[in-house]
Amino acid sequence: MKPDCIIDVLDKLGSIISNFLSLSEEERVAKYPELSTAVLDCHEQNSWFVKPFVINSLKGVSQWLNKDKLWSFYNENRIKFAKTPKTIGLIMAGNIPLVGFHDFIIVLLTGNKAVVKLSSKDTILLPTLVSYLEKDFPEIAKHISFVQEITDNIDALIASGTNNTMSYFSYKYGQIPSILRGSRNSVAVITGNETAEEIEELTKDICLYFGMGCRSVSKIYLPDEECIKQIQDSLSAYSWMTNHKDWSDNLRFQKAMMLTKGETFYDCGPVIMIQESKLNSPMSVVHFEIYKSIEEVKKSLKALDSMVQCVVGDAKIDNSWVPFGKSQYPDINDFADRINTCDFIMQL
Structure with a gap:
């Protein structure tokens, strides 16, 4: 798939999520039964994933997923689409719904393959979203796979978790280029x-x-x-x-x-x-x-x-500070730990 196709895929996902959020509860169930069920099942799987917070996570990621914003991000970060896709392992934390989604879309935007190990506390939402994409863009399946365990047969690793899990990942995947994010x-x-x-x-x-x-x-x-x-x-x-x-x-x-x-x-x-x-x-x-x-x-x-x-706090004091109420709505250019994952992947 080419860059414009990947952006079309992500734009489509943004439309699906935005439409879902705009509907009443009854309309959501009628038009998007799988996603409606997934939102409820998330809470069954993880008691901390209450419905208002799952909905909020969908709202948060949807703001990144439109063509204008994606192309702007693509150009601002001077993304060079991979001629030969690399395999990027993603180990996702389970503290909040869709917490690794930013890494996921960057792997796709750079033309690479995402091999995703989901947290046992958050196995429902992302695969459900991907299933909607596969209906309209079956070729996207070649770029995404969900696995029970990340092997060392990858070109790079991006993992998030606690400081203790990062020590383990550093030991296990020490020979592989990686971004390991601990507690902050x-x-x-x-x-x-x-x-x-x-x-x-x-x-x-x-x-x-x-x-x-x-x-x-x-x-x-x-x-x-x-x-x-x-x-x-x-x-x-x-x-x-x-x-x-x-x-x-x-x-x-x-x-x-x-x-x-x-x-x-x-x-x-x-x-x-x-x-x-x-x-x-x-x-x-x-x-x-x-x-x-x-x-x-x-x-x-x-x-x-x-x-x-x-x-x-007040951005007039420091322009790097986030406005009140916006900490959980990062912009697509807000890289976790201030490490540019686009640069990391393109340098492989």
Whole structure:
């Protein structure tokens, strides 16, 4: 397949997802029964994949899948379509739905073959989407395969997971060119001048996908503790999360632990906030740190750069910061860990 054909395929997928999202529940079932079933089955397979978050993941990837954006991305990254396709192994994490989709489309856009090992926690959604493509573009099947295990019969590997799994992959696939992504977190910076709407948007960055993504905000820099009240009020939009058994169990456990230790915390409904300098926070907990100046924050973030996926805040302070509410909606040019996967693949 040629570049224009691949882009036609991905544009078609974008249309399918966008049409699906625009329909009522009854219309979705009638027109896209397989995808409707997949959305429900995702939750049966993985209790963390609740329907609103699965729908949100489809919304997130659909924004990349239109001809104009794909051609712009293709040209901006000076993609050289492979004359002889290479085989790229993709090991996908299962923390949020479709978490490896960006790698998947880049392998296709560069003219290569994707050999995909899905997480056991997320085996339904991507194959369902691919099945729709194969109906109209049967030749795409030559570029995509799903496997139980990635062998060393590949030209390169892109894998995402925890730091522990990355150590294992580094050992197992050490002789193969690879991008290995371990654990990262994201942070937010509050100045105290935010609007109510911006704070409401921040709650998306905290709560979407139960805070399990590398782009989920696990720590907030605050000028003072008075800012917490506004965050606390806005988090009520996600109070439904406390009805999720596993989340609720974690929340109760964390509260009990802190009460036992005599630690002070803020009960914000679906999450609790505690003053803590560490970047990584336990599930259902958001850390906060009080700062004296923005320059102090920038210095702290520079030291943490290798552990931070993105920073949410006012782009007027730093143009690399992501607007409130947008951390879980990365642009197609937002490469994970700031490693350009197009360049990596084309240099093989």
